[in-house]
Amino acid sequence: MLQLSALCQQGPNYLSQDQADIGFLTKERCREFAIPNRNSQGKLKRVCRHLAGKPRLVHQYNWGDGVEVDQRLEVFVDTDLAGCKETRRSTSGGVCLLNGSNIRQWSKTQTTIALSSGEAELHGINAGITQALGLQSIAKDLGFQYKIRVHSDATAALGMCRRRGLGKVRHLDVADLWAQAKVRTGVVELVKVLGADNPADIMTKYTDKAILEKMLLKMNMHTLPGRAACAPQAAGCKESQ
Numbered sequence: 001m002l003q004l005s006a007l008c009q010q011g012p013n014y015l016s017q018d019q020a021d022i023g024f025l026t027k028e029r030c031r032e033f034a035i036p037n038r039n040s041q042g043k044l045k046r047v048c049r050h051l052a053g054k055p056r057l058v059h060q061y062n063w064g065d066g067v068e069v070d071q072r073l074e075v076f077v078d079t080d081l082a083g084c085k086e087t088r089r090s091t092s093g094g095v096c097l098l099n100g101s102n103i104r105q106w107s108k109t110q111t112t113i114a115l116s117s118g119e120a121e122l123h124g125i126n127a128g129i130t131q132a133l134g135l136q137s138i139a140k141d142l143g144f145q146y147k148i149r150v151h152s153d154a155t156a157a158l159g160m161c162r163r164r165g166l167g168k169v170r171h172l173d174v175a176d177l178w179a180q181a182k183v184r185t186g187v188v189e190l191v192k193v194l195g196a197d198n199p200a201d202i203m204t205k206y207t208d209k210a211i212l213e214k215m216l217l218k219m220n221m222h223t224l225p226g227r228a229a230c231a232p233q234a235a236g237c238k239e240s241q
Helices: 002-015 020-030 038-053 117-141 155-162 174-184 199-203 209-218
Strands: 056-059 072-080 091-098 101-109 147-152 188-192 221-224
Touching: 002 020, 002 038, 020 038, 020 091, 020 101, 020 199, 020 209, 020 221, 072 117, 072 199, 091 117, 091 199, 101 117, 101 199, 117 147, 117 155, 117 174, 117 188, 155 174, 155 188, 174 188, 199 209, 209 221
Parallel strands: 072 147, 147 188
Antiparallel strands: 056 221, 072 091, 091 101
């Protein structure tokens, strides 16, 4: 029984590395691992029901013979200000697309309590730039050169990153202005995106089915029923024993 419970706890966490549709759900559930309660059990059941209804999430990549690959990493970031009702901490989420296809996504609770939406979104942009620089370094080791373009729907945070210095914002640490240097030196390009078109939205909050499916399509991902033909067949109960 304990082994089954551990499997149910770790299974969604393992799957969320590839399945963007359960990234936020799993992150919220993992925060209660140390001291689980009835609410934690309910969250786990909802994740399992979602996975049972959508057994396959397909990643589609638009490259191959005769297909020109875009030489830019498109990073979409979003932040939900004070989304946690208990700690009032914000959630940063992001998606990295290469040639329109998802290669990396993340959903993380911010370690500090933001005092404004601009501060929370600035932390989110910093996290997105960090992830993009890591992917850029890996690609460089493999012989590929990619530029970085970060998309955000936060006008205040974009203004903080594009200017020089703190300005009128006094409660930010100097380390948070690290993004300014990256933008000023041309390492990163910042772009404004509408919130309704930002696929990182599903990594920061609970969304309904229509929004979830819309954002997955923007990441070149879609769900299919059944089991993949190339997947190994599960052994019977008698054989596994």
